[in-house]
Amino acid sequence: MKDTIKEKVASAVRSVYGIDASDAIEKASFEPPRKKEFGDVATNAAFILAKVLRRPPLEIARQIAEQLSGEKEFTRIEVAGKGFVNFFLSPRFYEELLKKIVETDFYVSDIGKKKKVLIEYVSANPTGPLHVGHGRGAVVGDVLSRVMALTGYKVDKEFYINDAGRQIKLLGLSIYYRIQELAGRNLTLPDDAYMGEYIVEIAKELMLKYPEIVDMEEEKAIELAAEFGKKVLLEEIKKTLERLKVEFDNWFSEKSLYNDGKVEKVLEFLKEKGLIYEKDGALWLKTSQFGDDKDRVVKRSTGEYTYFASDIAYHYDKILRGYDKGIDIWGADHHGYIPRVKAAIEALGESGDWLEVILIQLVKLFKHGEEVKMSKRAGNFVTLDWLMDEVGVDAVRFFFLTKRHDTPLDFDIDLALSEKSENPVYYVQYAHARISSILDKAKEEGIEPSTEHLNLLREEEFELILKCYGLKSTLESVAKKREPHLLPYYLIELASAFHKYYNKNRVVDTDSPELSSARLYLVSGVRKTIRSGLNILNVNAPGRM
Incomplete structure (x- = not known):
């Protein structure tokens, strides 16, 4: 709707003033006024255009109103205050908008350029297995990627495999100790070892494949266990994400940064820029020059590179691949890490704003009113697979987006399994199934959706049409603000608007076949909009429930 009116205003300005002011008009607001008496859409475009055209806003507003007064989309146009323009939309406008909803991919846009x-x-x-926190980040990233692709961005999705460094050695050590336990040797596990049954499972599998590992030299055995365990767990991670319907374009290995010499090269590059110095036998990057609270070690006195060093190399690799923007989705506990990574990016010669970081807050699970804190297999956390087993993939994906990503989420398992309106995913899916049932019933009665009598639709239907078309602006908001939770919020509102409309109006009435055909065309548009939104969320849109 807004884009149609923007185009009309731009056309009027071209006709009157002979210039293309589309960029200025894009900055203007086109919103429903607070009071219906001021029209359906109000704009401050004349105030924005005044700077470009060097004319008073009131004059520009009057010229726009006069130029567009004969357009079939408007019943009238009024100028208010010192230059606001209020548009009163015609029934014809709503009819054309509804056809657009039913017959086109109306929600696709090109704001990403x-x-x-x-x-x-x-x-x-x-x-280890993925936990529910990983799952929330996965769904946020997946849906954001889908929406940004639909709004004109060229999006690539990447999983960075942390397959180098201390945590992999610790994995090998944990598996090795379990092997020794299984062989009847009494060893005490280190306090920071990975726990849980999955370590025992890997140890048993490794013993079957390499029985000699039991008596192998410890360092060699730990190395073999680490490599084997890493491969097994990475494969499990991929299977879990596939089950969650999350896919990636690239799987990027941290280890490859070392094998390809990229860590060494980026530090050499920074050294040439005079941004690396030696102190206490270690190498330090001057991140404090770029907004960090202190300089950071990139290579320890032992000769080991820090995680920060590989992160610098990784982000430099992203920049060299030609991306205009990098978006990283991290756990909220990484908040303090943002300034140093942005500082490193500036040190490399790129703007710190090249990187955006979205932080994902914690998820707490509740069942029968009590918090679920861990699963037997993982040991000290709840696995994502366990949650999908409990409530299904649709509920997991939808519920993870029922709150803004930087807000802690309480996931109510009982609610996710319930068939009542308080369950948001059930509520939205039920609206889709209900409309499918209405259309099937109408077909049996010999009434089909039709555009022939859309002129019979009135104010209530117009509001539902506008609500459907709101999917487009919702997706644009998701893309611009990086807030995918706005999409399920919108779908819940649309489902609510439909249920209210249906409970108040007879959609299928054999005594009024012409009105029924128009209302059926309308609800088919509502169904298509709900289905499109659920498809973007990668949640099923059932025809029956």
Whole structure:
């Protein structure tokens, strides 16, 4: 709706003033006024255009109103205050808008202008099964990627495999100790070892494949266990994400940064820029020059590179791949890490704003009113697979987006399994199934959706049409604000608007076949909009429930 009116205003300005002011008009607001008496849409475009045209806003507003007064989309146009323009939309406008909803991919836009964006998310260490926190980040990243692709961005999705460093060695050590226990040797596990049955499962599998590992030299055995465990767990992570319907374009290995010499090269590059110095036998990056609270070690006095060093190399690799923007999705506990990574990016010669970081807050699970804190297999956390077993993939994906990503989420398992309106995913899916049933019933009665009598639709239907078309602006808001939770919020509102409309109006009435055909066309548009939104969320849109 807004885009149609924007185009009309731009056309009027071209006709009157002979210039293309589309960029200025894009900055103006086109919103429903607070009071219906001021029209359906009000704009401050004349105030924005005044700077470009060097004319008073009131004059510009009057010229726009006069130029568009004969357009069939408007019943009238009024100028208010010192230059606001109020549009009163005609029934014809709503009819055309409804046809657009039913017959086109009306929600697709080009606000991204084909900017290349790399979204990196999940990036869990391959040292254990994915937990529910990983799942929330996975769904946020997946839905954001889908929406940004639909709004004109060129999006790539990447999983960064943390397959180098201490945590992988610790995985090998944990598996090795379990092997020794299984062989009847009494060893005490280190306090920071990975716990849970999955370590025992891997140890048994490794013993079957390499029986000699039991008596192998410890260092060699730990190395073999680490490599084997990493492969097994990475494969499990991939299967879990596939089950969650989350896919990636790239799986990028941290280890490859070392094998390909990229860590060494980026530090050499920074050294040439005079941004690396030696102190206490270690190498330090001057991140404090770029907004960090202190300089950071990139290579320890032992000769080991820090995690920060590989993160610098990884982000430099992203920049060299030609992306206009990098978006990283991290756990909220990484908040303090943002300034140093942005500082490193500035040190490399790129703007710190090249990187955006979305932080994912914790998820707490509740069942029968009590918090579920761990699963037997994982040991000290709840696995994502366990949650999908409990409530299904649709509920997991939808519920993870029922709150803004930087807000803690209480996931009520009983609610997710319930068939009542308080369950948001059930409520939205039921609206889709209900409309499917209405259309089937109408067909049996010999009434089909039709555009022939859309002129019979009135104010209530117009409001539902506008609500459907709101999917487009919702997706644009998701893309601009990086807030995918706005999509399920919108779908809940649309489902609610439909249920209210249906409970008040007879959609299928054999005594009024012409009105029925128009209302059926309307509800088919509502169904299509709900289905499109659920498809973007990668949640099923059932025809029956």
